[in-house]
Amino acid sequence: MPELKMPEPLHVVGRSVQRSDAAAHVTGRTRYAGDYTFPGMLHLRMVRSPVHHAMIRAVDLSRAERVPGFVRALTWRDVPHNVYTILGLIGVEPEEEFVLAQDRVRYKGEPIVAIVAETEAAALEAVAQVRLDLEELPAVFDVEEALQPDAPIVTHWGSNAFMFEGHPCRRVRFGDVEAGFAQADHIVEAVYNSSPIEHAPTETTGCVAVPEADGRFTVYTNTQALYFSLDNTAIILQVAGKRLHFVGGTVGGGFGGKVDVIVEPIATLAAMKTGRPVRYVFSRSEEMQVSSTRSAWRIRIRDGVMRDGRIVARKVTSYADSGAYSRQTPYALTKHAANAAGPYAIPNVSIDAYCVFTNRTPSSAMRGFGVTMASYAIEVQMDRIAERVGVDPWTIRFVNAYRNGDMKPHRKLAEDATLIETMQAAAALVGHELTDEQRAMTSAPRSPGPEGSPGGEAAAAGSRAAGAPASAGAPAAPASTAEGVL
Amino acid sequence: MTVVEYFLPRSLAQAVDLLSRHGPDLLVIAGGTVAMPLINDGISLPRQVMGLRFVGLDEIEPSDGGLRIGATTTLTSLLRQRHVPMLAEAARRTASWSIRNMGTVGGNLFTPPPGGDVAVALLALDAEVTLEGSRGRRTLALSEFQTGFMTTALEPQELLTGIGVPAVAGETTYVKFGRKEANTPSVVTVAVRVARDGEVVTDARVALGAVGPHALRARKAEAVLVGSSLEPGAIDEAAEAAAEECEPFDDGIASAWYRRAMVRLFVRRALEELVQHVALEGR
Amino acid sequence: MGSRIVSFELCGREVEVLVSPMATLQSVLRSQLGYTGTKEGCRQGGCGSCTVLVDGEPMMSCLLPVEDVEGRRVTTIEGIAPVAGLAPIQQAFIEKNAFQCGYCTPGMVVLTKTLLDHHPSPSRDEIIDALGGNVCRCTGYAPIIEAIEAAAAGATTDAGRDAGDWPDPSGER
Numbered sequence: 001m002p003e004l005k006m007p008e009p010l011h012v013v014g015r016s017v018q019r020s021d022a023a024a025h026v027t028g029r030t031r032y033a034g035d036y037t038f039p040g041m042l043h044l045r046m047v048r049s050p051v052h053h054a055m056i057r058a059v060d061l062s063r064a065e066r067v068p069g070f071v072r073a074l075t076w077r078d079v080p081h082n083v084y085t086i087l088g089l090i091g092v093e094p095e096e097e098f099v100l101a102q103d104r105v106r107y108k109g110e111p112i113v114a115i116v117a118e119t120e121a122a123a124l125e126a127v128a129q130v131r132l133d134l135e136e137l138p139a140v141f142d143v144e145e146a147l148q149p150d151a152p153i154v155t156h157w158g159s160n161a162f163m164f165e166g167h168p169c170r171r172v173r174f175g176d177v178e179a180g181f182a183q184a185d186h187i188v189e190a191v192y193n194s195s196p197i198e199h200a201p202t203e204t205t206g207c208v209a210v211p212e213a214d215g216r217f218t219v220y221t222n223t224q225a226l227y228f229s230l231d232n233t234a235i236i237l238q239v240a241g242k243r244l245h246f247v248g249g250t251v252g253g254g255f256g257g258k259v260d261v262i263v264e265p266i267a268t269l270a271a272m273k274t275g276r277p278v279r280y281v282f283s284r285s286e287e288m289q290v291s292s293t294r295s296a297w298r299i300r301i302r303d304g305v306m307r308d309g310r311i312v313a314r315k316v317t318s319y320a321d322s323g324a325y326s327r328q329t330p331y332a333l334t335k336h337a338a339n340a341a342g343p344y345a346i347p348n349v350s351i352d353a354y355c356v357f358t359n360r361t362p363s364s365a366m367r368g369f370g371v372t373m374a375s376y377a378i379e380v381q382m383d384r385i386a387e388r389v390g391v392d393p394w395t396i397r398f399v400n401a402y403r404n405g406d407m408k409p410h411r412k413l414a415e416d417a418t419l420i421e422t423m424q425a426a427a428a429l430v431g432h433e434l435t436d437e438q439r440a441m442t443s444a445p446r447s448p449g450p451e452g453s454p455g456g457e458a459a460a461a462g463s464r465a466a467g468a469p470a471s472a473g474a475p476a477a478p479a480s481t482a483e484g485v486l
Numbered sequence: 487m488t489v490v491e492y493f494l495p496r497s498l499a500q501a502v503d504l505l506s507r508h509g510p511d512l513l514v515i516a517g518g519t520v521a522m523p524l525i526n527d528g529i530s531l532p533r534q535v536m537g538l539r540f541v542g543l544d545e546i547e548p549s550d551g552g553l554r555i556g557a558t559t560t561l562t563s564l565l566r567q568r569h570v571p572m573l574a575e576a577a578r579r580t581a582s583w584s585i586r587n588m589g590t591v592g593g594n595l596f597t598p599p600p601g602g603d604v605a606v607a608l609l610a611l612d613a614e615v616t617l618e619g620s621r622g623r624r625t626l627a628l629s630e631f632q633t634g635f636m637t638t639a640l641e642p643q644e645l646l647t648g649i650g651v652p653a654v655a656g657e658t659t660y661v662k663f664g665r666k667e668a669n670t671p672s673v674v675t676v677a678v679r680v681a682r683d684g685e686v687v688t689d690a691r692v693a694l695g696a697v698g699p700h701a702l703r704a705r706k707a708e709a710v711l712v713g714s715s716l717e718p719g720a721i722d723e724a725a726e727a728a729a730e731e732c733e734p735f736d737d738g739i740a741s742a743w744y745r746r747a748m749v750r751l752f753v754r755r756a757l758e759e760l761v762q763h764v765a766l767e768g769r
Numbered sequence: 770m771g772s773r774i775v776s777f778e779l780c781g782r783e784v785e786v787l788v789s790p791m792a793t794l795q796s797v798l799r800s801q802l803g804y805t806g807t808k809e810g811c812r813q814g815g816c817g818s819c820t821v822l823v824d825g826e827p828m829m830s831c832l833l834p835v836e837d838v839e840g841r842r843v844t845t846i847e848g849i850a851p852v853a854g855l856a857p858i859q860q861a862f863i864e865k866n867a868f869q870c871g872y873c874t875p876g877m878v879v880l881t882k883t884l885l886d887h888h889p890s891p892s893r894d895e896i897i898d899a900l901g902g903n904v905c906r907c908t909g910y911a912p913i914i915e916a917i918e919a920a921a922a923g924a925t926t927d928a929g930r931d932a933g934d935w936p937d938p939s940g941e942r
Binding site: 018019021022023024025026027029030031032034035037119120121199200201202203204250251252253254255281283284 | 789796799800803805806807808809810811812813815816818845846847849850855859860862863866868869870871872873874875878904905906907
């Protein structure tokens with residue numbers, strides 16, 4: 001029996017290590033999805049909605065079919081399971097996104113007909129020859145307008161709010177937020193808005209789907225989520241997963257923008273229908289107009305604050321603009337709800353986080369999505385509070401920083417908290433003079449105070465004792481409901 | 487296929503001949519930096535295209551104290567010439583190295599805003615364009631040549647063959663303001679030229695880019711400056727006039743409101759820079 | 770219809786290729802000749818991923834009809850390295866980790882190779898100016914600029930190493 005060779009001791013931490021793909025990158029030998037070509041490869045281009053919201057009365061392909069090089073067109077009738085939801089894989093319902101539009105388009109750029117042709121130029125020309133008869137509908141682009149009773153309804157089930165276990169928003173309730181406001185010395189309220197952000201990867205989203213001799217399909221793709229894409233493709237095409245072989249590799253920039261499943265199913269379907277390799281790679285304008293973005297957010301925050309800077313109540317009402325379909329946004333809202341109180345120990349918290357459908361381009365994952373905009377809003381709000389109370393921005397954060405063992409509003413104990421230590425290190429780096437008290441603070445669990453009050457230390461006083469437990473254990477307030485944990 | 491014939495004439499005579507034989511459906515390109523993106527995306531689907539890269543119109547030569555610029559002179563060549571510094575600066579601030587190696591001075595006059603900044607400098611220099619076709623040759627002031635958004639006074643059978651920059655008096659300043667430092671579309675571009683007799687302005691040009699359907703002269707601002715001594719009040723008044731008479735638009739780069747505000751700011755800055763520059767030179 | 774044979778010099782060898790009218794140099798390189806190191810980021814002249822050299826001058830191959838390079842000398846990323854090993858600029862990109870996803874890297878390397886050929890000691894401002902048309906969305910430009918400075922200063926360590934030997938994935942050197 002051959003002797004097993006023991007692995008060499010690890011020696012990488014703390015050293016610079018050359019990347020294994022470095023030489024290929026600098027010599028142009030790295031193969032990206034769009035670099036694969038195959039004999040007889042066809043090119044797929046998409047007919048897209050020129051408007052934000054419309055009924056489709058008719059689609060006339062007759063002129064497109066006469067373009068030299070045209071091979072075939074695919075419509076929703078060709079798609080075995082045309083209505084899906086990416087997060088269906090983790091139980092999110094309902095199925096709601098159309099692979100190819102049926103009777104209605106809900107955003108500008110929504111795919112309607114896929115054209116497959118011998119060359120890309122022929123495909124582009126055939127796309128230009130497709131005649132759409134559309135009846136334009138009123139469109140909605142603002143999250144709060146979309147929730148008004150008279151708003152145009154975007155979804156096929158009659159509500160512009162995604163339903164979280166029967167509620168139109170993801171909710172967190174902790175302590176008694178109204179009682180907190182009642183005892184507060186100051187009320188600080190503000191609204192924070194952000195625009196959609198496009199990932200703009202240098203390599204556009206795309207794939208090449210190749211029929212193999214054994215009846216399988218190999219798909220060379222630049223997805224960031226290989227098996228997610230494979231599983232959704234299998235569902236949409238109603239084929240066994242084992243018939244699909246997805247080959248990932250180096251992604252030419254993703255940033256979250258390549259986790260949606262928007263090219264592989266239709267390219268694979270085209271390869272099935274034609275028996276030939278099919279290339280479907282977004283143009284730059286498709287990448288900018290159609291690939292998902294970071295959601296636009298509106299976040300309303302109302303805080304009750306004591307004279308010494310302690311926040312005793314925080315009410316957050318957030319709206320994420322999901323665009324026309326949900327993609328990964330419901331997941332973002334759950335993450336958001338869990339983080340929207342910030343890294344602060346606040347005894348009374350109420351969070352309503354809405355995932356709202358509008359006629360904008362669907363939004364989805366992007367670096368920290370759900371939390372990034374919460375952090376932006378919360379930290380600007382902290383500065384606003386500091387200004388109102390008349391303390392510096394460092395102090396307001398030291399006063400409110402959570403500690404290990406504090407219960408967070410969504411009923412997770414704070415563990416491995418390092419906010420205080422991070423601020424201390426940051427202060428040293430930028431030469432900011434902290435107070436002796438701030439220098440002495442740690443994230444260690446608060447010691448139980450007198451009379452069993454949970455806060456201990458400076459936080460032992462009224463508000464925290466009146467609110468939720470800060471040290472451990474079950475929620476104290478019977479009215480609390482725990483939601484918001486995925 | 488979209489393009490069925492691509493012609494690459496080797497002389498102006500060949501190009502004119504091809505144009506008269508194929509008529510207005512023949513798309514004419516030079517550097518390709520404006521047309522090719524549209525063709526690549528299927529937005530433009532021409533059948534027949536003529537490329538001017540090899541017609542031999544790519545020379546820059548001094549002429550009567552001014553400059554004669556062939557229409558297919560690259561922006562790189564314009565950047566390298568030393569005769570008219572403002573044109574070198576306009577070229578330097580246009581696009582990027584690779585694009586300047588391809589894009590041409592003539593093509594820049596057909597480039598829609600917020601591109602086409604070389605035209606702004608040329609406008610401030612009273613440039614003329616030469617148009618040639620089967621019926622002969624004519625010249626036209628640049629200010630008469632650009633007529634609207636992507637429209638010109640070019641007749642269907644004509645080609646733009648050259649740009650003439652006359653010997654003009656005065657000091658010049660060129661300011662381009664974009665969202666980033668390099669390779670950027672304009673929020674606004676300002677080119678000014680001021681001729682003076684002693685302290686008194688005798689002639690002025692204020693040309694604006696990216697705040698109208700094409701490069702524009704701010705004639706009311708020019709009128710304010712003539713007769714003034716470029717004193718702060720006159721500069722403010724000229725900037726205000728330019729902001730009023732420009733025709734800004736909204737796009738992905740800036741709103742019309744912002745562009746107008748930036749016209750006010752950058753016309754003032756361009757004139758102040760010119761005053762400072764003259765003062766330094768006079769020392 | 771209208772197809773013609775175009776011949777030009779590609780990375781030191783003569784090629785002849787039958788092209789459809791106005792096919793871009795980029796598409797001919799990638800789809801017909803298999804030179805996929807030239808990338809496709811926008812086909813608008815806006816990203817620099819497809820930068821090639823024509824007679825030593827950088828151009829965007831997505832905007833260049835291949836007929837326009839008839840008889841000319843085209844250099845792509847595949848022609849930058851010497852017969853054995855890597856060019857100093859390639860070595861410098863590796864040593865400075867001047868890439869993350871790598872998609873902009875071929876265009877960056879081609880552009881800066883010719884920058885250093887024209888201009889062996891560029892200032893930092895000249896480097897920044899030269900890079901104006903080449904977009905990196907991951908790394909940021911600081912390590913790229915550092916790599917160019919290092920290459921200009923002759924400060925790379927292993928120029929001439931056989932590319933096939935690089936790197937040792939164990940991290941040992």
